[in-house]
Amino acid sequence: xxxxxxxxxxxxxxxxxxxxxxxxxxxxxxxxxxxxxxxxxxxxxxxxxxxxxxxxxxxxxxxxxxxxxxxxxxxxxxxxxxxxxxxxxxxxxxxxxxxxxxxxxxxxxxxxxxxxxxxxxxxxxxxxxxxxxxxxxxxxxxxxxxxxxxxxxxxxxxxxxxxxxxxxxxxxxxx
Numbered sequence: 001x002x003x004x005x006x007x008x009x010x011x012x013x014x015x016x017x018x019x020x021x022x023x024x025x026x027x028x029x030x031x032x033x034x035x036x037x038x039x040x041x042x043x044x045x046x047x048x049x050x051x052x053x054x055x056x057x058x059x060x061x062x063x064x065x066x067x068x069x070x071x072x073x074x075x076x077x078x079x080x081x082x083x084x085x086x087x088x089x090x091x092x093x094x095x096x097x098x099x100x101x102x103x104x105x106x107x108x109x110x111x112x113x114x115x116x117x118x119x120x121x122x123x124x125x126x127x128x129x130x131x132x133x134x135x136x137x138x139x140x141x142x143x144x145x146x147x148x149x150x151x152x153x154x155x156x157x158x159x160x161x162x163x164x165x166x167x168x169x170x171x172x173x174x175x
Contacts, residue, residue, distance in 0.1 A: 042078045077111050
């Protein structure tokens with residue numbers, strides 16, 4: 001099943017018994033986030049490319065590419081995904097085999113099974129999750145400059161190898 005969640009205004013928040021686990025993650029300061037989300041049900045299989053400007057939750061199976069500019073993607077506990085995801089933040093609770101590129105955060109829960117590569121600003125992997133792959137965390141531009149300056153300072157302060165011999169390290173000639 002493919003369904004679209006409705007927008008909620010601050011004064012029209014649904015009763016707490018109606019809020020699912022995924023919707024709880026969208027709660028912002030006592031109000032449900034105003035962005036819509038699309039849910040791919042567990043009995044749906046999609047092969048292809050998804051472009052969107054809203055959040056996406058996958059409980060079914062998908063093979064392909066997901067591009068969600070400034071929105072989030074969530075692979076549910078029964079969800080299976082093979083391919084590449086570009087989204088703001090990504091949460092994996094099911095199975096994923098592929099690559100992730102994000103300017104935000106990747107969360108891999110203990111139920112997850114992940115194989116692939118991740119390029120993100122930050123990542124969290126819950127204890128018990130299966131992870132096989134590579135992670136590249138993006139550096140802040142200021143931090144990269146500070147590390148480079150520090151390396152130059154260290155190398156400039158090191159003595160020349162031939163100018164100083166430490167006691168007890170003299171080479172013995174004629175042996």
